[in-house]
Amino acid sequence: MPLNDIALVTGARGGIGRALVARLRARGLRVAAVGRDAALLADLDCEARIAADTTTPEGAAAALEACRQQLGDNPARLAHAVGSTLIAPLHRTRAEAAREVLRINLDSSLWVLQAWIAAREGAPGAAVFVSSVVARIGVANHEAIAAAKGGIEALVRSAAATYAAQGLRINAVAPGMTDTPMTASMLKLPAMREGAGRQYPLGGVQQADDVAAAMDWLLADDSARLTGQALAVDGGFTTVRPLIK
Template sequence: MTEAWIESRRAAQAPGAAVLVSSVVAGVGVANHEVIAAAKAGVEGLVRSAAATYAGLGLRVNAVAPGMTDTPMTAGMLKVPAMREGAGKQYPLGGVQTPDQVAQAMAWLLSDAASRITGHVLPVDGGFSHVRPLVK
């Protein structure tokens, strides 16, 4: 959210919405993820503060917190079948999610269907942050 965007919303007296991107590791301790966990925890704090600051202008601010997603960043690890299988077993819903699944959650948060939601972080993580799978 830039100041120009905020000012344009204020001038138009039009509501708006922003969705930032966090990570499941901001809320769950995951080994070797200290840097990303710290950075994304900052994003989550920004979401809550910005939501409070701009709610009076009709601006909603939320975030998604994806789990492992099949992207270029994870491609090196996920190209090894055993690694992909092991990663997928950590998620109660199984497997690794696609970028489209994260984008759909973001689109919903930006839509009128989510018009009463602000200041929240929506986990898009196949249950990783709240449910432990039964690993067989």
């Protein structure tokens, strides 16, 4: 069964979300962009701008329903780019901060995926979520966000197994340091940017569109045989040790 031409992008205000919306529109898809404040999505080139808090089951379901009402059908493609980060050793992590990072990253992924699966009503589709390199390799002072992103990867694998027979493909990307508004404070000085770039075998700090390109591909028919995967978009950070000369 061919997929319809509707894509739902949550976290569309962020750097990766914006880049993905542009890519999806460039290949002719109708895009419903979701954020907590629809007014902040006004400059996006998309067919629908939806205000919803996807960290709750009610908010996630409302986003899917608004997409159906505004575009006439449920989205066959889902990209969930809602996220936050927390860099702190566990012994200095407040309970409230840990709960918040889990709510924004893991809770939202769970509820959005649940709502999308229900909306598909047995029809096929493709979804992609955003994990992180810190879920795949130990990085100091990232315990809370690593737990949240690791949960997303586990969610993706389990759901991919459950719904494969329905024709739902569910994957994730696991980016390394990416130049977005969320990481601006970590890259604000040339020395900080240079130091970050040296951690990656391919060198430099990647751009939001580098991650969006991989997400776009995972939503396209070209990746029709991929499901349950977490694709590292990280300049080799988690798999490659370069030759030091």
